[in-house]
Amino acid sequence: MAGTRTRTDDYGARQLSVLSGLDAVRKRPGMYIGSTDSRGLMHCLWEVIDNSVDEALAGHGEDITITLHADGSVTVEDHGRGIPVDIEPKTGLTGVEVVMTKLHAGGKFGGGSYAAVGGLHGVGASVVNALSSRLDVEVIRGSKIYRMSFKRGKPGRFDDSAGAPAPDNPFTPFTKASELDVVGKAKRGVTGTKIRYWADPQIFLKDARFNYENLVDRARQTAFLVPGLALTVHDERGVQRDETGEVIESRTEEFRFSGGISEFVDHLAHDEAVTDTWRLIGTETFTETVPVLDDRGHMVSTDVPREVGVDIALRWGKDYETRIKSFVNIIATPKGGTHMAGFEQALLKTMRKSVEVNSRRLKVGKDKLEKDDVLAGLTAVVTVRLAEPQFEGQTKEVLGTAAVRQIVARTVEQELGALLNSQKRHEKQQANQLLEKVVAEMKSRISARTHRENQRRKTALESSSLPAKLYDCRKSDIENSELFIVEGDSAMGTAKAARDSEHQALFPIRGKILNVQKASVGDMLANAECSALIQVIGAGAGRSFDLDAARYGKVIIMTDADVDGAHIRTLLLTLFFRYMRPLVEAGRVFAAVPPLHRVEVVNRGRANDVLYTYSEAELHALLKRLERSKRTYKEPIQRYKGLGEMDADQLAETTMEPEMRSLRRVTMHDAEAAERTFGLLMGSEVAPRKEFIVSGAAVLDAERIDA
Structure with missing residues (x-):
């Protein structure tokens, strides 16, 4: 085994690699942006946008413009103070080059320039620069326009004389000293920063793309979080198609909101309200021990006072879905952190206390609320602002500052407790409705748990506990079993004779069930x-x-294939969507497709052929084919108004036999869009539905209405 022995004497200090500056970013991009796919590409864009938003938060600039160019580059422009252009004394470089090339450099460490920011690690701009095949930055300060370009993080000049700016144009790097070029004049008092960059194809995957919808959502979200800030998104990436199929060359959306996170909650919530949108606001301070640079250049542990501002908007609705978005200094924290832990902890504690006080009226008994009972139907935006928050990683998805948890918890307990115990008539009424809702959720959870523990698939001897009108199938093979929800008793009689009782169960419903979107x-x-x-x-x-x-x-x-049948199907889908959504998401809910017409084609000397069609267009196409082939058919053509008009053989052949039938699978490609649609068509707000009907009346085909 001597030949396979590992030699350790060749491993010394010279084998160690030391990466300096932006080389470390290019070598391990995942450490800084999470991944090199579309998600990482978008994260780079967020870093640049967040720097502009931080300027707006500091009171400088009221508009930001983001442009996605056809050549794959992106521009972010703001009217903040502009990156400093003077010389930074320690490095001898201009402020622009320091910000764009030095990791952990910027104006967000000392606390003098920014009070509470999202971009706090000082690596955002430099990381984007390192991962770009080209980056151009223009700064407007002192009535002058300054410009500097970089290629993969190295400063220099591109020769764009032959055409449009591009990363492949001739590039001359600076060798001795970098220069910040003055390329124009600006109006007095105008300041700002404009960054355009091309993501490096050597770093990012070939299929990485800027996602317009994600960008628009982020811009809208930021506009909610910074009231008065206008964000404009332009997409110039060639020919696109809109929702109607029309060809468009570009698209633009602009967002500006004055209502803040209260308006954000109203935008997120789609269900009928149980409470108004409540605002919970508080401010506390804590002391944090951090290393601080002293006058001699040494890092000294120092106790620094920190102020935490808590601002929460929340409301409960009749739905059971939970929509919570959390932010630290306007940076989204999708995986939560200490602020979310404090919020949920205080929410449960406060609700439990209020329910205990009102236990006799609410008939609670010894049961206790759980977190899911309180979160059901809750829409909330949780924001905290503090200087130098501690995040877990550069992607800033989890807040780690420990003291924030108790500060948020105390704010929620005080503010929400005051609302729940308020003696004002309106607030007291809403508090009672909210307590009744969370107790109903608790009872529903306990009932469902008990039902799940007791209810297993029944054998023939145990089926008495199921509804009497259920005609169950004989086999217990769940994967191959089917439940048909049948409209009406007449169709039920035919379906009983048409079904395969081994694996097909029948459950009849009479008329239109309850609209659960309103209830x-x-x-x-x-x-x-x-x-x-x-x-x-x-x-x-x-x-x-x-x-x-x-x-x-x-x-x-x-x-039935008529208006009433479509309405009943919609009501049933509303029930599945609201209360059995995983069944829909798993693709296990279907709509049967019964035929509309039965055409009997005459054959001489042998039995006639029977053909079924499923729409008026299909019927006319069939009749034209028969006429061209000079075949005749019996008149009148049978038009099925309902399932009960078919005999058992026809129903089995067209609608129930797996080998012959057609089924439409109900899918959920966009849950939020589906929820908005159900709210519009089935919700309790009449005005939006009326507007929808009136606006669509002009394009409605009256012949499709079965009246």
């Missing part, structure tokens, strides 16, 4: 049809829904 959880559970459907599917409802406990592999809505 509360308690009303939904009290409704006979809704509760029976939940019992039949056997997986619970709402937050406690357990997809693995569902008794059927497919749930198929089978309604």
Whole structure:
């Protein structure tokens, strides 16, 4: 084994690599931006935008413009103070070059230039520069326009005389000393910074792209968080198509809001409100021990006072979905941190205290609220502002400053407690409604848990606990079993004869079920049809829904092919969307497609052919084909108004037999868009629905209405 022995005497100090400056960023980009796909590409853009937003937060500049160019570059322009252009004494470099080339350099460490910022590590601009094949920065200060360019982090000049600016144009790096060129004059009093960069294809994956929708969402979000700040997004990346299919050359969106995070919560919430949007605001200080540079250039541990500003907007609605967004100095923290821990801890503690005080009226007993009961239907924006927050990593997704937890918790306990105990009529009424809602969620959770523990797939001897009108299938193979929800008794009779009783179950509903988009959880559970459907599917409802406990592999809505049938299908889909959403997300909810017409084609000397069509267009196309081939058909053509008009063989052949039928799978590509649509069509607010109907009346085909 001597030949495989590892030699250790060759491993010495000369084998160690020391990366300096921006080389470390290019060697390990994931340490700074998380990844080199589209997510990392967008993170670089956030770093540049956040620097401009920090200027606006400091009171300098009221507008930011982001432009996605057709050549793949992006420009971020603001009217802040502009990056300093004078010489930084320690390095002998201009402020522009220090900011763009030196890691952990900037105006956000000492606390003199910015009070509370998002870009605090001092690596954002320099990291973007290091990972760009070209970066141009223009600064307006002192009535002059200054310019400097970089290629992969190295300062120099590009020769753009042959055409448009591009990273492949001839580049001359500075060898002795860098120069900040003066390229124009500006109006007196005008300041700002403009950065345009091309992401380096040597670093980022080929399919990495700037996502316009994500950028727009981030711009809208920032406009909510910084009231009065205008953010404009231009997309100039060639020919695009809008939602209607029209070709467009570019698109632009602008955001400016004055209502702050209260308006943000109203934008995020789509359900009917239980409470108004409440604002919880507080400020506290704490002492943090941090290393500070003294006059001799030594780092000395010093106790520094920190002020934490807490600003929370929240409201509860009748839905059970939770929408919470958290921010530190306008930087989103999608994975939470100490501020979110304090918020949730205080929310549960305060609610439990209020429920205990009102336990007799609410009939709570010994049961205790859990976090999910309180979060159900909650829409909230949690923001904290403090100097030099501690994040876990450069991507800033988790806040780590420990003292923030108790400060946020105390603010929530004091402010929310005051609202829940208020004696003002309006606030007292809302507090009572909120306590009733969270207690209803608790009872629903306990009921669902009990149901799940007791309810297992029933054998023939145990099926008596299921609704009497359920015609269950005989096999217990969940993957291949199907539940047909059938409209009406007449169709039910035909479906019983048409089904394969081995794996197809039938459950009839009479007429239109409760519109659960408007109703509360308690009303939904009290409704006979809704509760029976939940019992039949056997997986619970709402937050406690357990997809693995569902008794059927497919749930198929089978309604008449008319307006009433479409309405019933919509009501059923509303129930599934609101209270059994994982079933929809898993692609296990379907709509049957019964035929509209039966055409009997005459054959001489043998049995006639029977053809089915599923739309008026398909029927006309079939009749034209028959005419061209000179074949005749019996008149009148049968038009099915309902499932009950078919006999069992026809229903089985067209709608129920897996080998012959067509099913439409109900999918959820965009949950937020789906939620807005359900809220518009089925919610309690009449005005938006009326506007939608009126605006679409002109394009409605009257012949499609089965009246």
